[in-house]
Amino acid sequence: MNQTIAVLDFGSQYTQVIARRIRECNVYSKIYPFGTSAATLKADGVIGIILSGGPSSVFAKGAPMPDRAIFDLGVPVLGICYGIQLMGRLLGGTVARGERREYGNGTLRIQRPGRLFAKLPRQLTVWNSHGDKLTALPPGFVAIGTTENSPFAAIEDRRRSFFGIQFHPEVSHSERGVDVLRNFLVGVCGARQDWTTKDFIKHAVANIRTTVGKSRVLLGLSGGVDSSVAAALIHQAIGRRLTCVFVDNGLLRKGERAVVEELYRKHFRIDVRVVDASALFLRRLKGVTDPERKRKIIGNTFVEVFERSLRSVGEAEFLAQGTLYPDVIESVAIAGNPAALIKSHHNVGGLPERMKLKLLEPLRELFKDEVRAVGSALGLPREVVWRQPFPGPGLGVRVVGDITRERLDVLREADAIVQEEMMASEWYWKVWQSFAVYLPVKSVGVIGDERNYADVIGLRIVESRDAMTADWSRLPYDLLQKISSRITNEVRGVSRVVLDISSKPPATIEWE
Numbered sequence: 001m002n003q004t005i006a007v008l009d010f011g012s013q014y015t016q017v018i019a020r021r022i023r024e025c026n027v028y029s030k031i032y033p034f035g036t037s038a039a040t041l042k043a044d045g046v047i048g049i050i051l052s053g054g055p056s057s058v059f060a061k062g063a064p065m066p067d068r069a070i071f072d073l074g075v076p077v078l079g080i081c082y083g084i085q086l087m088g089r090l091l092g093g094t095v096a097r098g099e100r101r102e103y104g105n106g107t108l109r110i111q112r113p114g115r116l117f118a119k120l121p122r123q124l125t126v127w128n129s130h131g132d133k134l135t136a137l138p139p140g141f142v143a144i145g146t147t148e149n150s151p152f153a154a155i156e157d158r159r160r161s162f163f164g165i166q167f168h169p170e171v172s173h174s175e176r177g178v179d180v181l182r183n184f185l186v187g188v189c190g191a192r193q194d195w196t197t198k199d200f201i202k203h204a205v206a207n208i209r210t211t212v213g214k215s216r217v218l219l220g221l222s223g224g225v226d227s228s229v230a231a232a233l234i235h236q237a238i239g240r241r242l243t244c245v246f247v248d249n250g251l252l253r254k255g256e257r258a259v260v261e262e263l264y265r266k267h268f269r270i271d272v273r274v275v276d277a278s279a280l281f282l283r284r285l286k287g288v289t290d291p292e293r294k295r296k297i298i299g300n301t302f303v304e305v306f307e308r309s310l311r312s313v314g315e316a317e318f319l320a321q322g323t324l325y326p327d328v329i330e331s332v333a334i335a336g337n338p339a340a341l342i343k344s345h346h347n348v349g350g351l352p353e354r355m356k357l358k359l360l361e362p363l364r365e366l367f368k369d370e371v372r373a374v375g376s377a378l379g380l381p382r383e384v385v386w387r388q389p390f391p392g393p394g395l396g397v398r399v400v401g402d403i404t405r406e407r408l409d410v411l412r413e414a415d416a417i418v419q420e421e422m423m424a425s426e427w428y429w430k431v432w433q434s435f436a437v438y439l440p441v442k443s444v445g446v447i448g449d450e451r452n453y454a455d456v457i458g459l460r461i462v463e464s465r466d467a468m469t470a471d472w473s474r475l476p477y478d479l480l481q482k483i484s485s486r487i488t489n490e491v492r493g494v495s496r497v498v499l500d501i502s503s504k505p506p507a508t509i510e511w512e
Helices: 016-022 038-042 068-072 080-089 177-188 197-213 225-241 255-267 280-283 293-311 326-331 366-375 405-424 478-490
Strands: 004-009 028-033 046-051 077-082 094-111 123-136 142-148 150-157 160-164 217-221 242-248 272-276 318-320 358-360 433-447 452-465 495-497
Touching: 016 028, 016 177, 038 046, 038 068, 046 080, 077 080, 077 242, 080 094, 080 123, 080 150, 080 160, 094 150, 123 150, 123 197, 142 326, 160 177, 160 242, 197 358, 197 366, 217 225, 217 293, 225 242, 225 255, 225 318, 225 366, 242 255, 242 293, 242 433, 255 272, 272 293, 280 293, 405 433, 433 495, 452 478, 478 495
Parallel strands: 004 028, 004 046, 046 077, 077 160, 217 242, 217 318, 242 272, 318 358, 452 495
Antiparallel strands: 094 123, 094 142, 142 150, 150 160, 433 452
């Protein structure tokens, strides 16, 4: 039985990042709703508790609060951001609204390393995102770290093994953040570090078999790594009772449909049905410019197409999707947490009541790099496992503004050039995502001696580990020049290419 670290979710966009960082340390973690009772945690045998951050203020009406009895369980507790403020207020300290919001990079100066900061430098760059702060310590606590804006940026009650930190160690922006978490897991909680990808596969296959029973499953296949790994996992669990449906929605990249058909039928030997619904999707998207409406239309139309597919597939009780946690955390609150909506994802939010299908999402709590690790362990080829992410709504969220066949054709040609040059230079495998975006503006250019008033293509090329944060990739200038030159010379109707150098946050990876 794997030891369990409980992560109480107070609505942070980074709650699942905490859980996956714990898994990176080969320790099993489980996310619980913030109000989970201490009795439940005790029954589950948790060896440590982490209180996540969250968008609320401890002063807000209805602010999420934990069961106070968790502090009497006798297990170590680590409060992060909102978590430290909760601990401060509930255990007898004082929390106040900060004079200014502390957001972005800060400098943590460690006064007493202790077990939490063991073997770490005395000064670290950390990521902050908070408005409130601790102004007086609860009884039994001492300050062990400070930042520019807080004398109590890190605190410790050594006797009870309670810790609080105002910064976010789980995000990649925090220097040695994973080491801070590992010190808590191993040095404080005594975790054995015995959780692996194979453990996940074993548990996932068992859960799928239990959930599905003898029923059939219909899976929405996109050809990307998410749906491919989901298909392989479900196929391992139930074999021929899985049927995959690939929908040509008219928003695919150049040659996408042919590649997917060949790959899955010849190499995976999985039952794949192809449905051409491109005319339906484009008709419904005509004149729609609002990104949220686009996503909703695409999602609802997908459901309709799958519903019709049931007639040819036969009886099926489950609809499987390759939904990942970044999709979920940006779209809906998890288990009643108070997370905020960022953008809707076409495959998140459930099914209409008229459909009798139940959702099966075996990857729902994983991040992209974890899914890739699962895919590799399942024996999927590199071309599938390490394929760059492609959004479910496809080019529908890469054509900014109105979607037309003409704009899609321009974008397909431009994007194909981006993919070809990234592959040829081997940079494709070094970055997280690289793609073209159609911008709804015209720009003056010159072809020969003539004026060319035509479209603008944006390049979006980013580095990331989990899609929760990202930074623009510093590609060689000669590669960027080659991509730009080819697009403006080979794609009719394009006069200019621009480079997006925004990070996430504050931007998102996709434009819509």
